Amino acid sequence: MSTTVSMINRIRTRRLINRQNRAIDRAWLSAPSQAMRDEIAIFAQRQIR
Known part of the structure; x- marks a missing residue:
């Protein structure tokens, strides 16, 4: 379950x-x-990426 949530969070962040x-x-x-x-x-340089 936590790996699925982690993957979803990475996709949302991207x-x-x-x-x-x-x-x-x-x-x-x-x-x-x-x-x-x-x-x-x-x-743009100061944005968290």
């Missing part, structure tokens, strides 16, 4: 990380200035 990465990519691509891209890059 899906959440992928979703966050896509959101960061969209924000970076739509940023109006280089300064905003730099801020997004700093934010």
Whole structure:
């Protein structure tokens, strides 16, 4: 039972990380200035992955 729960948790975590990465990519691509891209890059580096 615990291995199934562990596997499900890993899948959920991976899906959440992928979703966050896509959101960061969209924000970076739509940023109006280089300064905003730099801020997004700093934010992305501080995320727990």
